[in-house]
Amino acid sequence: MIRKIKINLFAPLLFLSYPVFAQSQEALQCQMENFQSASPIRVTQSELGIQLDWHGSDSQQLRLLIAVEAGEPVIKSLQLQAGDDQWTTLLTDSRFEYKIVEGLRRISNQQLNPLRELAVEFSDEVIERHKWDAFWDAPLDLRQQEFRGNPPPMDGVASQPGLPRSVSEVRRADISYNVKSCRVVADGARVELIFPDVSLGSFTGEFILALYEGSNLIRTEVLADTQLPSVAYKYDVGITGLDVQVAGSVSWRDTGGLMQRYQLNGPVNADQVVLQAANRLVVAETNGGAIAAFPPPHTFFWAREVEINVGNNWYRKDSNNSFSIGIRQGEQEVVERYMANWSLYSAPPGSMQQMVGYFYPTLGDRGDAFDAVMEFTNSDVYQPLDGYQVMGSHYHTNMGRELIASGSIDTRLRDFEVIKSAGINIAGPVDRPREETQLQEQHWLFEGALRHSDKDFMVLPEMENSNLLGGHWDLLFSHPVYYVDERAAGTPLITEHPEYGRMYNIGSVQDMMTMVEAENMIIYMPHPRTKGSTGYPDAVAESPQFLHDNYRGAGWRWGMGLDLSEKRLSDYRVIPLLDDMNNWIADTDLPLKSLIAITETYFKSPGDDIYANGPVTYLRLNELPIGNDYSSIINTLKAGEYFVSTGEVLIPNHSLSGSGSEALLTAQVQWTFPLDFVEVVYGDGSVTNSVVVSATDQLPFSSHRFGIPFDASGQRWVRFAAWDSAGNGAMTMPVRIP
Known part of the structure; x- marks a missing residue:
């Protein structure tokens, strides 16, 4: 149980509540909450609707007029002004479009296997507890053949139906508004317009529009819940009614980083035109200004095996006079062997899902819009910070195996070029060597790491294991160490290999932990309480290996599964585990457990969306180590001298x-x-x-x-x-x- 105490260190707002009337097609009643004379965003009302005035970025002023017509919120006008210049009307009679696709959430075999090993009975209660953290699930995959990977059980489990999925499991819907009232809520330097009585598929709730003093940023949100069991879903957001006639166009950067533009001279579109836009960003120019559409940079993305851009933006020419732009999620994975891995968002019954999109209007042209929006993610580069090194971990590059297959130890893998371009200067490839080539793969990993490292970039070798210690666990090296996962009777723990020198023969938990301690290695569980670690580390919480000083903790990665009712990334799975682990050992003298940021993806190519799909660890370390002595990194991790961040x-x-x-x-x-x-x-x-x-x-x-x-x-x-x-x-x- 977590008990929370909420306080506000800032000047308190006055809690005022009184009705205001705005006339549109209906007599709209809006209740004002928390407003005071010093509120930075000014709200007025008239027969035309609710008007909001605020200061944006770069000395711009913004004015938004919202009315309700036939129960639907409508932007009657969005105007911008620079200094004392004339107001520019960017939008007129624009609307917010939401679409949803729902499927049936299933637990995967990948989650069930470790539970089987723990002799857990598969009751409906157990399935209900764990299914929401599915990674290998694809609720929209209606193929009839057997699936690759670790999909849900073909024959079902407990009350969960088997595969293949039925067409009847998939539901599609557009948003439906039935607004008769609203609330305008001041909260510090922001204001929210809240419109109740909104439905989106099986979800019911509110539509919320948020504005922020000091920024042109506009946040849209459907905050809603479903009462149906086992709902997994995805959503799209858009803004309609953009003017084609006055210099209307759509711009985006392709996955090569080149600017593209469509001037809407073609025919009307029946469907969304999907854009594989870099940076998850599309910009419309119209009426002397520009407006960008983009999703939240991380919460929009459930975990995948790859980071290939599947097209998260769209435009649509609706008529010869108007067009729309927005954000989207695809229907399926684009790599055949990972088609069974497209999990969508999890929506347990009664959980208030936050379906968010962002829009950024600005004076100027598309370049001004691109520049302004890219500042939010530092152009998709993790920001350098004095006294720190930026570390990414758990990259499934199969470095040793790939180098062996290439035939040359000097082959350069472009995975690391992509990682480095995102501002990461310590990259942890997590190999899983095969038994027959284990030592060779280790050697090529260590040698390859040396060849891919430089004075401002280091490759830190890691190994992922699924034996001995319970669940999956990553081994991080402080220097090259060779070992094999077997120890025949009478074989010493340490022997000499004719080619690789000193080598450990590991046949037990004790063998492994002896090596870990002697060689200054550390251990993290990469995806706790899900995937192949379902039920872990809880099941080994009192074991010697987990209580060892060098078993440092777990990996922080959201999206396995992704529940948009969370206020923090992995609010229900990883973050509570961090606190649980330290409560378990609170009364001991053991070093506290910690988290390390992980990514959990495979091969990488230029154009992949590295930034959206993984957090990083900021290590308090002035300089990178040189050569194959990584001990300063390991010692910093052991000391907990770091923080994890989305960027x-x-x-x-x-x-x-x-x-x-x-x-x-x-x-x-x-x-x-x-x-x-x-x-x-x-x-x-x-x-x-x-x-x-x-x-x-x-x-x-x-x-x-x-x-x-x-x-x-x-x-x-x-x-x-x-x-x-x-x-x-x-x-x-x-x-x-x-």
């Missing part, structure tokens, strides 16, 4: 001071998207508590030093985290409370 939120430094009821955690935070909240999380060995501090008063693209008091009496450990309004965030590793 948009950074925590350059933090500290703990005071004690007891006067404890204070101080943290410097910087961010791009509007910040949502920061938190101090702490535990006493049984209960996890948190102090959640609203940060909605903060402007985008800013930084702040937060000082958060909390009562550390009886508490054993503490950590800090910061999360923005797009679901991005960063977390420090736990430290013991003296």
